[in-house]
Amino acid sequence: MLRIVRELMEYKELLKNLIYQDLQVRYRNSVLGLIWTLLHPLLSLLVLYAVFSRIARFPGMRNYAMFLFAGIVPWTFFSQLANQSLNAVLSKRRLIGKIYLPKIIFPISLTLSNSINFGFFLLTYLVICAFTNIGLQKSIVFLPIPILMLMSFSLGVSFLLSSLNIFFRDFTHLTGILLQILFYVSPILYPISITGKYKPLFMLNPLYFIIVNFRAAIYDGKPPDAIELWGGLAICIGTLLFGLWVFGKLERKFIYYV
Amino acid sequence: MSDHAIVCEKLGVAYRLYHHKVVTLKEVFTRRFKGSRFTPFWALRNISIEIPRGEVFGIVGPNGSGKSTLLKAITGVLDPTEGKVEARWRIAPLIELGAGFNSELTGRENIFLNGSILGFSRKEMAEKLDRIVEFAGISEFIDAPVRNYSSGMVVRLGFAIATDVHPDILIMDEIFSVGDAEFARKSVRRVESLLASDATVILVSHNLDMIGKYCGRAMLLWGGESILTDSADRVVAAYRKRVAGS
Numbered sequence: 414m415l416r417i418v419r420e421l422m423e424y425k426e427l428l429k430n431l432i433y434q435d436l437q438v439r440y441r442n443s444v445l446g447l448i449w450t451l452l453h454p455l456l457s458l459l460v461l462y463a464v465f466s467r468i469a470r471f472p473g474m475r476n477y478a479m480f481l482f483a484g485i486v487p488w489t490f491f492s493q494l495a496n497q498s499l500n501a502v503l504s505k506r507r508l509i510g511k512i513y514l515p516k517i518i519f520p521i522s523l524t525l526s527n528s529i530n531f532g533f534f535l536l537t538y539l540v541i542c543a544f545t546n547i548g549l550q551k552s553i554v555f556l557p558i559p560i561l562m563l564m565s566f567s568l569g570v571s572f573l574l575s576s577l578n579i580f581f582r583d584f585t586h587l588t589g590i591l592l593q594i595l596f597y598v599s600p601i602l603y604p605i606s607i608t609g610k611y612k613p614l615f616m617l618n619p620l621y622f623i624i625v626n627f628r629a630a631i632y633d634g635k636p637p638d639a640i641e642l643w644g645g646l647a648i649c650i651g652t653l654l655f656g657l658w659v660f661g662k663l664e665r666k667f668i669y670y671v
Numbered sequence: 672m673s674d675h676a677i678v679c680e681k682l683g684v685a686y687r688l689y690h691h692k693v694v695t696l697k698e699v700f701t702r703r704f705k706g707s708r709f710t711p712f713w714a715l716r717n718i719s720i721e722i723p724r725g726e727v728f729g730i731v732g733p734n735g736s737g738k739s740t741l742l743k744a745i746t747g748v749l750d751p752t753e754g755k756v757e758a759r760w761r762i763a764p765l766i767e768l769g770a771g772f773n774s775e776l777t778g779r780e781n782i783f784l785n786g787s788i789l790g791f792s793r794k795e796m797a798e799k800l801d802r803i804v805e806f807a808g809i810s811e812f813i814d815a816p817v818r819n820y821s822s823g824m825v826v827r828l829g830f831a832i833a834t835d836v837h838p839d840i841l842i843m844d845e846i847f848s849v850g851d852a853e854f855a856r857k858s859v860r861r862v863e864s865l866l867a868s869d870a871t872v873i874l875v876s877h878n879l880d881m882i883g884k885y886c887g888r889a890m891l892l893w894g895g896e897s898i899l900t901d902s903a904d905r906v907v908a909a910y911r912k913r914v915a916g917s
Contacts, residue, residue: 423790424787424790426786426787426790426791426792426793427784427787427788427790429787429793430783430784430787433780434773434775434776434780434784437775437776437780438773438775438776441775507770508770508771508788509748510743510748510770511748511770511771512746512748512770512771512788512789513746513747513748513762514788581696583696583697665750666750668748668749668750669686669687
């Protein structure tokens with residue numbers, strides 16, 4: 414742990430450059446630049462809304478579009494990061510074969526550059542939300558909690574995927590399928606209340622905690638529920654530590670497999 | 672500790688030779704039943720070197736003798752399978768110029784990116800910027816993306832960056848002269864001044880005259896083993912004899 418922190422301090426310039434490079438490369442060659450990163454999830458949101466607002470009628474739903482939006486914001490961050498993490502280290506094989514670098518810098522820089530996009534997307538939600546019947550609520554002060562959960566869980570998953578995919582390329586295929594399943598078992602399209610007695614089963618999914626806490630803060634206008642708060646924090650930080658441990662264990666062997 | 676810049680003790684690096692390289696989950700399960708399906712291949716074995724500060728040390732040997740593997744172990748790219756390596760201070764490998772370039776970024780951005788890979792801050796690189804650009808002779812193109820550069824320009828920029836940072840330990844793998852005739856002359860002068868500085872240098876080359884000319888001591892690697900470590904002249908002579916005899 415200490416070694417990682419010390420190395421990151423030593424290479425903080427590289428970390429900055431990697432984030433900058435990531436954002437630059439993503440935006441430079443397209444006219445709409447940043448707009449695209451917002452447009453993409455907004456369009457998929459529109460499609461989901463068009464389909465599901467007709468099929469499903471949930472009791473007590475105040476504004477299904479914003480309800481969906483509040484769940485899509487953290488989901489988009491997580492799923493995009495998970496997909497990109499698969500190649501976070503693999504794509505740097507040329508570089509790490511030439512010079513020693515702390516490999517952990519790659520999933521970290523990826524997570525940070527993605528969190529900038531996430532910030533813009535969240536801001537978009539809040540701006541739109543202010544003009545709807547939901548409005549901005551006092552519960553927004555709790556928003557840092559689900560953000561912390563999302564960041565630590567996603568970073569942990571990024572550590573796991575970027576390292577394990579080096580040894581087992583199966584993860585590339587597996588992740589696509591798993592993300593699809595996760596999307597439907599997470600309470601993004603529907604309120605968790607409709608799961609009834611199966612709710613504990615849905616709570617096995619760490620994303621459940623993240624999404625429920627996000628919604629509480631920016632849609633429901635409620636303070637976080639104690640179980641969902643502490644359970645979520647424990648699972649997310651646990652995932653982060655587990656991912657860090659696995660990455661640290663495997664890091665030394667990367668070079669023989671990339 | 673002694674005043675050594677680099678110390679290798681009974682260093683060994685083994686690669687696992689798989690029947691095919693990509694491992695899948697299926698193989699993990701099937702291997703349980705079939706037994707392990709790789710044979711260790713020792714690319715390096717039992718290498719001990721002590722390089723004092725400021726020495727220019729040469730490494731010679733035929734292709735596949737383990738020279739690159741040894742450099743990788745010294746720079747920390749590879750973790751040795753056995754033995755240990757101790758390298759102090761900042762190491763800058765000058766192997767394959769421009770390995771850290773991102774072709775989408777401009778020349779200027781790549782200078783900073785490459786600097787940070789070598790462990791230099793933005794400020795330190797900003798001071799070197801003008802010198803690097805001038806040496807590479809690409810001042811008109813510095814704000815164009817590197818993908819638009821000619822291959823000669825990329826090599827020149829890579830060389831200019833790599834030789835402008837002044838590391839304590841410098842690893843040179845076959846780069847003396849790059850680019851066209853004029854740049855080659857310039858680059859040889861640059862390398863010579865680096866060799867004359869107080870940096871510790873490890874020099875790998877097939878050009879035996881270079882080794883004889885610049886190195887104090889050298890090591891002859893053959894089949895992953897250290898055959899001889901002695902004064903550069905004697906090692907070069909031994910290598911020539913061995914090549915002639917085989």
